[in-house]
Amino acid sequence: MARRPLPRILSNGGAQLARSRELARTAADSATDVLQPLITIGRGLRRLAAAARRRWTETPKDRRGALLFLAASVVLVVALVPYGPLLAVIALMAAAAWQGRDRTPPAPEGPDDSRTQRLRALYEALVPYFSLAEDPDPLYAHGGAWEKAFPAYDFDDGGRFAHLVIRYPAYFTDGEAESRARIEHLLTAKAGRGREYHFTWNEEANHLTVDVLAALPTDIAAQRFVTAPGETVLGFTDPTRVQRTLPLTHGEEQRDVPPVVWRTGIRSTEPHLLVLGQPGTGTSTLLRSVALQALHHGDLLIVDGGGTGEYACLVGRDGVLAVECGLTGALTSLEWAAAETERRLIAVNRARQQGEVPPDDTRRPLWVFLDRPSAFSHLAAADGRRDPQSLLQVPLRHGRAANVTVVVADQLDALEGLSDAVRQHTRARVVLGPATTDELTAALGAPPHTTPVDQVPPGRGYARLGRGPVHRLQVPATPDPYDDATSEAHRRAVLDLLPPRTTPADGERAPVPAEAEAEAEISTEKKTGPAEPEPEAHGADAEPTPVVAGPAPQEATMRGTAPPETVPARAVAAETT
Ligand SMILES: Nc1ncnc2c1ncn2[C@@H]1O[C@H](COP(=O)(O)OP(=O)(O)OP(=O)(O)O)[C@@H](O)[C@H]1O
Numbered sequence: 001m002a003r004r005p006l007p008r009i010l011s012n013g014g015a016q017l018a019r020s021r022e023l024a025r026t027a028a029d030s031a032t033d034v035l036q037p038l039i040t041i042g043r044g045l046r047r048l049a050a051a052a053r054r055r056w057t058e059t060p061k062d063r064r065g066a067l068l069f070l071a072a073s074v075v076l077v078v079a080l081v082p083y084g085p086l087l088a089v090i091a092l093m094a095a096a097a098w099q100g101r102d103r104t105p106p107a108p109e110g111p112d113d114s115r116t117q118r119l120r121a122l123y124e125a126l127v128p129y130f131s132l133a134e135d136p137d138p139l140y141a142h143g144g145a146w147e148k149a150f151p152a153y154d155f156d157d158g159g160r161f162a163h164l165v166i167r168y169p170a171y172f173t174d175g176e177a178e179s180r181a182r183i184e185h186l187l188t189a190k191a192g193r194g195r196e197y198h199f200t201w202n203e204e205a206n207h208l209t210v211d212v213l214a215a216l217p218t219d220i221a222a223q224r225f226v227t228a229p230g231e232t233v234l235g236f237t238d239p240t241r242v243q244r245t246l247p248l249t250h251g252e253e254q255r256d257v258p259p260v261v262w263r264t265g266i267r268s269t270e271p272h273l274l275v276l277g278q279p280g281t282g283t284s285t286l287l288r289s290v291a292l293q294a295l296h297h298g299d300l301l302i303v304d305g306g307g308t309g310e311y312a313c314l315v316g317r318d319g320v321l322a323v324e325c326g327l328t329g330a331l332t333s334l335e336w337a338a339a340e341t342e343r344r345l346i347a348v349n350r351a352r353q354q355g356e357v358p359p360d361d362t363r364r365p366l367w368v369f370l371d372r373p374s375a376f377s378h379l380a381a382a383d384g385r386r387d388p389q390s391l392l393q394v395p396l397r398h399g400r401a402a403n404v405t406v407v408v409a410d411q412l413d414a415l416e417g418l419s420d421a422v423r424q425h426t427r428a429r430v431v432l433g434p435a436t437t438d439e440l441t442a443a444l445g446a447p448p449h450t451t452p453v454d455q456v457p458p459g460r461g462y463a464r465l466g467r468g469p470v471h472r473l474q475v476p477a478t479p480d481p482y483d484d485a486t487s488e489a490h491r492r493a494v495l496d497l498l499p500p501r502t503t504p505a506d507g508e509r510a511p512v513p514a515e516a517e518a519e520a521e522i523s524t525e526k527k528t529g530p531a532e533p534e535p536e537a538h539g540a541d542a543e544p545t546p547v548v549a550g551p552a553p554q555e556a557t558m559r560g561t562a563p564p565e566t567v568p569a570r571a572v573a574a575e576t577t
Contacts, residue, residue, distance in 0.1 A: 041093055044100025048092075115155055119146050122164075122190050129183060130168045139169050156212070161191045166208045174203050177447065181437065183208065188451045196472070197451045198240070213238060213450060216474035217257065218457045220248060221493040222289060223476070229297050230265040230365075232290055234273075234430060234463050235473040242471070260463045260471050262428050264405045265365065270466045271400040274418075274426035275409040276443050281433025282459035282475055283409040284310040287369055289478035290407055292497045295319045298365030298405075301337055303330045303388065305372030313481050318499040327379050327388070330370075334391035337368045337404070341395045344402035366404045368395055373422070374414040389419040396425035415443055430473060432461035444470055 032039070059067055078084040123146035130140040130149075139149055154163040173179040184199050187210055191197065200209040216236060225233045225246055233246065236257045245256035264271055273290070277283045284306060291300055291314060302311050302323045314320045324330050344362040351358045376388045395404045408422055412435060415423070431443045434454055440462060441447045448462050448470040459475035479486040481494045 037097070040100040040102075041096045042100065044096030044098065045092075047099045048096055114159055118159070118161070119150055119153065122146075122187075123149055125186060125190055126166070126168075126183075129186070130172055132169075132171060135169065135171075139167060160195075160212075161210065162212050164191070164210045166210065168206050168208060170206050172206070174201050174206070174208075181447075184451060194453060194455065196453055198238075199449055199451075213472070216460065216472060218459070218474060218477070219250065220257065220474070220476045221250075221490055222292060222478040222497055223249060223493060224296075224497065225259070225293065227261065227293075230263055230268070232262045232264060232293050233476070234260045234262050234286070234290070234428075235459070235475040236260070237463075237471040237473055241469055260465075260473055262463075262465060265403060266400060268400060270428035272396055272406040272426045273408070273428040273430065274422065274443075275407070275430045275432065276412045276415060277409075277430075277432035277461065278412055278434065280458065281456075281461070283411075283432055284308075284371055284480075285459060285478050286430065286432065286475045287311075287371055287407060287409050288314075288480070288494075289476055291367070291369060292478065292494070294365065294367045294405075295497075295499055298367050298403075300367045300369065301333050302369045303333055303371070303373075303376075305330070305370070305375035307375070309482075310371070310480055311369075313494065313498060316501045318502045327376055327383065327385065330376055330388045331380075331386060331391065334368070334370075334388050337366070338391050338394040340366065341398055341402045341404045344404065345398050348401060363403060366402075368392070368404065368406045369409075370406070371409045372411070373408060374410050374417050377417065387419070389422060392419070393421040396421045412439060412443065427466045428463075429465075430461060430463045432459065432473075432475070435461075440470075446470055448472070 056064070056067075078088045081087075123140070123144070124142065126149070127140045127142055127144075131138045138144065149167050150164060151167060152163070152165040153161065156162040168174070180199070180201060184197070187199075188197055191210065191212075196213040196215075198211045198213050200211075201207075202209070216238070220236060225248075227233060227246075237260050239245075239258045242258040242260070244258065244261070246259045248255055248257050262270065262273065275283045275286050288311065291302065291311070294300060295314075295317070299319050299321050300314070301321045302314060304311055304323065304325050307325050309325070311323050315323045322329070322333050324333050344366075347362050348358045351362075370388070370392065373389050373392075380387045392406055392408075395402075395406050398404075399406055406426070408418070408426060410418060412431065412433075429444050431440055434456060435443070435452060437447050437452060440452060444462060444464040445467075446464065450472060457474075459477065461473050461475075462470050463473040464470045477490055478494055479490050481491040486494075
């Protein structure tokens with residue numbers, strides 16, 4: 001039997017129902033407005049009838065006859081008087097209208113006592129900052145009128161400030177960061193610590209607006225974000241400063257959240273990222289989140305100075321060229337990355353000169369992740385070897401044209417120890433965890449317009465892309481799926497994003513094309529053969545860091561990227577086994 005289509009109201013009934021409901025509500029509102037006098041009179045008649053009934057029941061039985069007689073006499077007189085019934089009806093309606101009027105007391109104007117006290121206390125606290133002895137008509141004076149200074153205010157249910165507009169005298173130096181910081185600090189203390197405030201200075205009108213920011217959502221898990229190629233979601237922020245929203249799934253629910261999107265690639269003005277934070281604030285989690293997104297369109301090289309195996313889940317995955325935890329592997333991989341950047345650059349230039357499209361192997365994005373390079377710098381200095389950071393110079397300087405993106409993460413106090421190239425070329429910045437305004441200004445190049453708080457959840461911080469505004473940021477929860485503390489839902493979310501494993505994680509090679517297989521054999525032979533002593537391998541492998549190594553960078557040949565001569569295959573093999 002042929003199926004009949006659902007009636008339209010059932011197939012797209014949601015929108016229609018909502019529209020009908022809206023129409024009905026508007027009609028009801030208009031009818032209520034028109035019928036308001038009748039409603040009032042009806043209510044009044046009801047009240048009069050209730051009062052009459054009450055009076056009747058309260059009257060003792062022996063006096064009810066007299067009362068009845070009185071009422072009947074009144075009715076008779078009214079009936080006999082000319083226009084009596086008409087006048088009686090008019091009088092009854094007037095009485096009913098009076099009785100039926102809305103008697104809900106109007107909301108009290110102005111704040112209650114405790115709120116007035118708060119406003120007065122804040123006003124008094126601002127007097128030393130916003131007054132001058134020479135001012136003949138001070139806006140701020142001890143015992144003065146706070147109403148003139150605070151033209152708008154709002155409180156939350158707990159009686160704390162939710163919104164406040166503060167007028168200040170024109171001579172206040174609102175153009176100086178220090179003066180502003182003093183006021184912001186004072187307001188944070190007086191309006192209640194533990195919340196984040198957003199300050200908007202209107203220098204033209206001499207107004208300061210203080211708003212309390214809602215907490216950023218911490219329950220967003222890793223997922224496939226709806227972004228274009230070259231876009232990476234760093235995290236989520238306030239709706240006020242970002243126009244775009246991303247549709248997210250949260251369990252069964254769907255919701256739209258404003259993201260901080262970082263653009264990489266040839267047209268990016270901030271092609272490289274630096275993430276800073278105190279230990280345990282979520283820097284590795286952010287790198288993992290970025291890596292999972294990068295894997296959809298590019299190849300990854302991960303160098304982990306933290307040595308805690310945070311990237312073990314990526315080892316051997318399709319698109320992951322290597323995960324290095326030892327100094328030797330780090331040096332080798334980064335040397336390869338530098339040479340690969342040069343190779344891509346030359347190929348792109350040659351193609352341009354010949355008026356051709358750049359070859360495919362220069363267009364697939366290559367991502368270099370370097371977590372805790374300061375740990376490697378320390379080891380390298382102790383061992384008399386090259387600092388791996390120095391090898392980042394070429395990818396950082398020329399990466400944009402060659403589709404090579406560098407992501408560096410380190411501890412907040414290591415900022416000064418990072419190489420000049422890293423500091424100069426990482427124009428996308430993120431700071432996670434608690435940080436002072438000075439630390440944030442040093443790391444981001446500008447202070448945030450909100451007050452940093454002491455207690456923040458992991459993955460909370462600030463992001464700034466180039467010279468753009470400083471955004472509050474919450475990184476999506478992307479925990480290590482191999483960590484026992486990870487919840488099942490989060491583990492599943494991360495595992496679902498991982499591409500299949502094409503190379504076994506235990507160091508054995510997955511089936512590869514014959515050419516690459518032969519190459520791998522040669523390097524293995526060299527390693528096991530009577531080779532000359534290898535200082536690199538000894539030094540690095542004596543480190544306490546556990547080696548979690550994936551496929552060697554030679555595998556780049558499988559993707560069409562040529563390994564440079566500078567990469568000693570032997571060293572790679574030594575490191576990866
Ligand atoms: N965005 C986030 N949402 C939820 N939990 C997070 C987030 N970021 C980090 N965490 C949790 O915080 C803890 C520390 O995270 P992570 O290891 O990424 O920090 P880290 O800064 O790299 O620290 P370390 O330098 O010690 O490795 C982990 O348990 C992690 O699951």
